[in-house]
Amino acid sequence: MLRPRIIPCLLFRDKGLVKTVKFNASKYIGDPINAVKIFNEKEADELIFLDIDATVNVTPPDFSMIQKLAAECRMPLCYGGGVKTVEQAKKIIGLGVEKVAISSEAIINPSLVSSIAQEIGNQSVVVVLDVKKSLFGKHEVMTHNGKKKTGFTVVECAKRFEKLGAGEIVINSIDSDGQMQGYDLTLASDVRDAISIPLTLLGGAGSLSDITELVKQCGVIGASAGSMFVYKGRYKAVLINYLNQEQKDKISLAACRKND
Amino acid sequence: MITILDYGLGNVLAFVNVYKRLNIPVSVAKDKNDLVTATKLILPGVGSFDNAIEQLDQSGMLPSIEKLVFEQEMPILGICVGMQILARSSDEGKLSGLGWIDANVRKFDISSMPIGSYLPHMGWNDVEPIVDSCLFKGMDHDARFYFLHSYYFECDNRKNIMAETDYGRPFNCAVYKDNVYGVQFHPEKSHHYGSQLLKNFSEI
Numbered sequence: 001m002l003r004p005r006i007i008p009c010l011l012f013r014d015k016g017l018v019k020t021v022k023f024n025a026s027k028y029i030g031d032p033i034n035a036v037k038i039f040n041e042k043e044a045d046e047l048i049f050l051d052i053d054a055t056v057n058v059t060p061p062d063f064s065m066i067q068k069l070a071a072e073c074r075m076p077l078c079y080g081g082g083v084k085t086v087e088q089a090k091k092i093i094g095l096g097v098e099k100v101a102i103s104s105e106a107i108i109n110p111s112l113v114s115s116i117a118q119e120i121g122n123q124s125v126v127v128v129l130d131v132k133k134s135l136f137g138k139h140e141v142m143t144h145n146g147k148k149k150t151g152f153t154v155v156e157c158a159k160r161f162e163k164l165g166a167g168e169i170v171i172n173s174i175d176s177d178g179q180m181q182g183y184d185l186t187l188a189s190d191v192r193d194a195i196s197i198p199l200t201l202l203g204g205a206g207s208l209s210d211i212t213e214l215v216k217q218c219g220v221i222g223a224s225a226g227s228m229f230v231y232k233g234r235y236k237a238v239l240i241n242y243l244n245q246e247q248k249d250k251i252s253l254a255a256c257r258k259n260d
Numbered sequence: 261m262i263t264i265l266d267y268g269l270g271n272v273l274a275f276v277n278v279y280k281r282l283n284i285p286v287s288v289a290k291d292k293n294d295l296v297t298a299t300k301l302i303l304p305g306v307g308s309f310d311n312a313i314e315q316l317d318q319s320g321m322l323p324s325i326e327k328l329v330f331e332q333e334m335p336i337l338g339i340c341v342g343m344q345i346l347a348r349s350s351d352e353g354k355l356s357g358l359g360w361i362d363a364n365v366r367k368f369d370i371s372s373m374p375i376g377s378y379l380p381h382m383g384w385n386d387v388e389p390i391v392d393s394c395l396f397k398g399m400d401h402d403a404r405f406y407f408l409h410s411y412y413f414e415c416d417n418r419k420n421i422m423a424e425t426d427y428g429r430p431f432n433c434a435v436y437k438d439n440v441y442g443v444q445f446h447p448e449k450s451h452h453y454g455s456q457l458l459k460n461f462s463e464i
Binding site for chain 1: 268271272273274277278306307308341370376378379380381382383384385386404406407408409410426427446449451452
């Protein structure tokens with residue numbers, strides 16, 4: 001039985017990990033390598049690691065940092081941030097990363113998705129879509145840490161990138177980021193129904209039941225979270241944590257019932 | 261010594277790290293001279309079938325590897341696309357595979373799979389050994405591994421199948437023929453289950 005993937009998402013800025021709220025108010029969380037070591041011990045399903053300043057500051061990916069991460073990481077790793085060329089994507093895979101995520105650059109230059117997929121295989125190409133709800137209730141794709149509008153709806157973009165060869169779509173909800181009040185389930189269903197490649201939702205998870213609700217609605221899916229796995233308690237003390245096997249099994253069971 | 265074949269594809273470092281943690285001597289081979297100390301070989305691989313075959317050809321190591329595998333009967337373990345190229349051919353490519361195991365590589369047919377199946381097959385799935393095999397020795401019955409692929413291995417003969425995984429239908433996730441082994445999943449990224457499998461391979 002294929003299980004839902006429960007994926008801590010780590011945000012990287014100024015050589016450290018941060019956590020944001022609605023893509024703002026970034027708070028320092030700790031050292032990236034240390035966090036990876038803890039998720040190794042806890043046997044996390046996968047990790048998503050996003051350098052949130054690379055695109056905005058127009059800097060290339062920090063390859064030496066990626067290499068250190070990949071060497072430490074005992075679970076599949078997805079890296080995103082500042083990837084603009086096929087060569088960069090190839091280099092990142094060569095450093096021992098399983099999946100490369102593209103976001104802003106995919107919107108600017110959609111054919112990059114197919115060129116990268118041809119080189120490293122569809123299964124290793126992830127498109128991350130940052131999504132904001134407009135006044136009229138439409139989910140619009142944004143870039144540059146939520147500052148630039150694209151005019152595209154999330155379903156349009158997801159379908160387009162599936163056609164261009166993406167192996168996975170990650171939907172990052174700006175409105176839900178850091179809220180810990182649950183995933184945007186309408187957003188999740190809309191995209192899940194539109195594509196037939198793996199999908200991961202990011203933004204809003206605050207508890208085990210939030211993840212359970214997502215899989216009850218969408219079946220086997222990627223459930224990613226930042227705050228939930230780096231904060232503990234009402235006062236949000238920084239404490240890297242993850243689900244135990246029993247909790248993960250419960251989630252798998254919920255997904256299984258949906259698929260039956 | 262366990263030797264990871266570095267022909268430009270796959271996560272060589274991840275294998276090295278697993279073996280280092282297990283305190284098992286490990287080396288990396290980039291050309292045939294690096295194969296002198298090898299006692300077991302690991303053939304990693306990601307990306308497309310044809311690219312893997314081409315890169316392996318260009319590495320210049322293939323004739324030496326063939327000698328080790330067929331004359332000295334050295335165990336070799338193919339991983340993911342490194343497994344798939346052990347077959348004769350793949351739906352994914354035009355080039356011939358190594359043909360060391362009588363098999364072809366097929367594309368999953370999403371239209372014939374249950375609703376809620378997506379491609380690539382991505383994530384943690386159960387592995388059911390169908391024979392008592394050295395690779396799965398000492399493994400919990402709930403052993404699960406990380407998969408990331410859209411094509412699957414299909415042996416001509418049941419006797420070459422070591423384990424199966426269900427994704428819409430059962431497929432061959434671990435195969436063997438004499439001293440040639442292949443697994444579709446990524447043991448190097450499958451936590452303690454994967455470490456156990458790689459340790460078992462080192463003890464064959």
